[in-house]
Amino acid sequence: MRASKTSIPMLILIFGLAPWAGPAFAQASPPRYSADALYNLANSYARAGKPGLAVLCYERAALLAPDDADINANLEYVRASAHVAVKARGRFARLVQAVNPTTAAWLGVLGVALVGTALLARRIAPRSRWLPGGGIVLGIALIALTACNAMLLWPRMHEAVVLVDQTPARVSPVPMADTAFVLREAQSVTMTAEHEDFILIRSSGGLSGWVARANLGAVVPPVGAER
Amino acid sequence: MHWIRVSFAMLCLLAPAGYAMAQADDALAYETIEPVRIKLGESATLRVTSFSRLKAFALPSVSGLVFEEIRRSDGFDFINGAAIPAKFILIRVTPQFAGVFSIPGLTPNSRPIGLEVVNGDEPDPYTWRSQQPAPPPVPSVALPKGVQLQARGAAFVHLAIPTRAIYVGESVPVDVDVGLRPGIVTSVNGLPALKGSDFTFDNPSKQPERREESIEGSTFVVLTWHGALAAVKPGDFSLSAQAPLTVKMSSLSATDQAVASRLAWPLLQNLYNGIAPRDLTIESSASRLKVLPLPTEGQPENFSGAVGEFRVSSDAAPARVAAGEPLTLRLHISGAGNFDRVHSTMLDHLDHWKTYPAKSSFTPSDAVGYQGEKVFEQPLIAAQPGEQSIPGLEFSYFNPNTRRYERAQTPPITVTVTTSLAGGSLDALAGAPSPNGAAPTGSARGLRPDHPPARESVGDLRPLYFRVSFLAVPATLALILAGSGFAVRPGAARATSKAAERVLAQLDAAARAGDSSSFFEAARTALLRTFAARWQMPAEQITVAELKARLGTTGEDVERLLVLAEEARYSHDRPGGTDFQRWLGLIRGQLAGERE
Structure with missing residues (x-):
């Protein structure tokens, strides 16, 4: 009798998730970006003396494989060669980002499933306390891992790399506006707003200015944008 | 006397026929010599073909030529596309000096045959007549040792394998020669095969080498297939080659063929000879091959079997x-x-x-x-x-x-x-001073190498958890789990247990406050509700008799508690001497009994 009580919610769970899980998996597989291909492309740009494009490709590769030692080493090397400040990652960031974002996403889903199932089990069988309790703790830990991974990656969703050396950051989004400061090629900036062909950026030093869209490469390109 | 006359008349009639037969025997023979021009030191083959009985004849005597009979054989000769049974005599002619020789006919009505013998590479005076170069003469060779003509002299097959012992796994080249008499062997029906399961015959050439050879006075087309032979296990093996052919052969017995040869007329022989194409497989003589195992002593670790x-x-x-x-x-x-x-x-x-x-x-x-x-x-x-x-x-x-x-x-x-960026502009950048004047921090290690070709790829750089389509997955999951939680009601026992705990807490509070009225009222309500649930009957129908009957001696205590509750309800009495702990024990026992 108890088995039938538990199997009904599980069936609901499985059949309820099926319409969503299929498209989610399907959307994850179109063959367009690959960490290795981006890494090799970045190496080619680096050898060709194009540090801006090289850093952009390394950043994109690092999004897909954040724990790849080759990607991080070459990114650091090219930035150092181009005299661009290198952001050092903390121990916590390295620990959290050791998990691939895709894996982290599915671990989060697993955490939600664990917590929900454990709560359900406690409601159905209140006497068994340890197993549901362990499931809840593990599920919350997985959700926390995913959340930390997402929080660390969130700023990079709005990052861009300067592709042209001596790119002027202007005080207003017009071509003839005064130059507020100059950006080096391969420098990473944060995009905060956009207006027509200009993007408002904030440098790592806290300076803000408008930069021509053509001089920047977004680390995460908008959907449908040309790579 | 009469019989003598008759016999004489018959002899007179048969004499012309016998003479004609004898004349026919002599006329149905001819001779050829190949080649007609040879160098000093070479030999030519004189071939006598007879369609009837061969009379005893002597080898000719020509000054400067040595004649040697090679063999006699039976076979077929083709006249106007028809195969006629014939007998052959092969004679080797070896000159002793250069010159032009005339060999007299060996049969009575045959003509002399000419043979020219030259000293060396003298030009052939007859070739000027043709614009095309003369075809090379067919070399005369002997059959390899141990090979015999098969299919009544029309074909042979020869397997050439190494004479030394080979090793397991070793690949050795082998040749399969198949000799065919053109016109008699009409087709080769497949590649030759080795007979023996302990060998592999790899890479036999699809197109064999082709050459013409004169063997025992007959021209043979010799096809040679090359292949590689490998043994799979050690031992002494017998190996032979087989070749499927289609050969024009007579279906007559030897006796019938003898009768046909006596018909003295090619047309009659043709009608009688019964020539028909026949599929058969010829096989070479068996060759012995010794296969040795590879020695285990001294075998290197990285030996792969080469x-x-x-x-x-x-x-x-x-x-x-x-x-x-x-x-x-x-x-x-x-x-x-x-x-x-x-x-x-x-x-x-x-x-x-x-x-x-x-x-x-x-x-x-x-x-x-x-x-x-x-x-x-x-x-x-x-x-x-x-x-x-x-x-x-x-x-x-x-x-x-x-x-x-x-x-x-x-x-x-x-x-x-x-260095990885040598010659590139990044190296120049690394050498240039930094904006703040600090020394370049770039490592001299260079770029790390490229990765192998990618195996996995994705369609969007954004992590999954930043995509709306993916966020719907955990959201739906949470909704389904929450719905399931609502759908699953807690068990009746658990609800009763919680209600009992609440009642006990209420009784505890009343006991601590010394409020006997509230204590007994709550105790009465809880007990009646518990008994009603346990006995599946309305609470108002529970009587004193029912209590005694179901609870036994405990029923009397319960009855006393219910009486006290009635008194407390109507008198609002606050007896200071109420033993709350005793009544609490009684109530807890009843409620616990319900839970179990």
Whole structure:
């Protein structure tokens, strides 16, 4: 009798998730970006003396494989060669980002499933306390891992790399506006707003200015944008 | 007297017929000689073809020529496309000096035959008549030792294998020669095959070599298939080759053929001979082959089964490469042997280099792949600049000639690895002063090498958890789990248990406050509700008799408690001497009994 009580919610769970899980998996597989291909492309740009494009490709590769030692080493090397400040990652960031974002996403889903199932089990069988309790703790830990991974990656969703050396950051989004400061090629900036062909950026030093869209490469390109 | 006259008359009538028969016997024979022009030291073959009985004849006597009868045989001769049974006599003619000789006819009505013998490479005076070069003369050869003509002299098959012992796994070249008399053998119905299951016959050539040879006075087309033979286990084996053919043969018995040969007229013979094409398989004589096992003593660890004679060399290209860029290391293994067993893992690991799996390609230099060159190519990527030495490569094989394992090693290769961005503008950037005047912080290590081709790819750079379509997954999951939680009601026992706990807490509070009225009222309500649930009856129908009947002696205490509750309800009495702990124990016991 108890088995039938538990199997009904599980069936609901499985059949309820099926319409969503299929498209989610399907959307994850179109063959367009690959960490290795981006890494090799970045190496080619680096050898060709194009540090801006090289850093952009390394950043994109690092999004897909954040724990790849080759990607991080070459990114650091090219930035150092181009005299661009290198952001050092903390121990916590390295620990959290050791998990691939895709894996982290599915671990989060697993955490939600664990917590929900454990709560359900406690409601159905209140006497068994340890197993549901362990499931809840593990599920919350997985959700926390995913959340930390997402929080660390969130700023990079709005990052861009300067592709042209001596790119002027202007005080207003017009071509003839005064130059507020100059950006080096391969420098990473944060995009905060956009207006027509200009993007408002904030440098790592806290300076803000408008930069021509053509001089920047977004680390995460908008959907449908040309790579 | 009468019989004498009759006999004489019959003899007179038969005499012309007998004479005609004898004349026919003499006329149905002819001679040919091939070739008609030979060099001094060579021999020509004089062939006598007779369609009737061969009379005893003497070899001719010509000054300067030596005649030697080779053999006599029965067969067929083709006249106007028809096969006629015939008898053949082959005579070898060997000149003793140069000149033009006339050989008289061996049969009474045959004409003399001319033979020209020259000293050396003198031009043939007859070739000026033709614009085309004269076809080369068909060489006259003898049948290989142990080979016999089959299909009534129309074909033979010969298997040529090494005479020495071979080793298991060793690949040795073999030739299968199939000789065919054109016109008699009409087709070859497939590739020749080896008879024997302990061998593999690899790479037989699809198109055989073709040549013409004169064997025992008859022209044969000899087809030669080349292949490689390998033994799968040791032992002494017998090996032969088979070839499927279609041969025009007579279906008559030997007696019938003898009758046909006496018909003295080709047309009648043709009507009687019963020639028809027939499928048959001819087989060569068996050859003995000894197969030895490979010795286990001294076998190298990296021995892959290669048996033969090999030479190795290696090279790397380019000799100067930037760190991170690939170069190709090649190992060339050439020679003769079983190249299908020639393997090399190249370099599994090399410090300061990134190694990739090697690929191989084989270029045969003969038709069967017994000789050739196998090249192993391995991409390497240098991770560290400077003069790098790639160690030599080793290849082990078994040499059947020396009968021992041999190791072939290539010398080390020195490669110059420059820094990864040498010559590029990034290197110039690294050397340039930084804006704040600090020394360049770039490492001199250079770029790390490229990765192998990608295996996984995604359609969007955004992580999954930042996509709305994916966020719907955990959201839906949470909704379904929450819905399931609402759908699953807690058990009745658990609800009752919680209600009992609440009542006990309420009674505890009343006892601590000394409120006997509230205590007994709550106790009465809880007990009646508990008994009603336990006995499946309305609470108002529970009587004193029912309590005594179901609870026994405990029923009296319960009855006393209910009486006190009635008193407390109507009198609002606050007796100071109420033993709350006793009543609490009673109530807890009843409620606990319900839970169990």
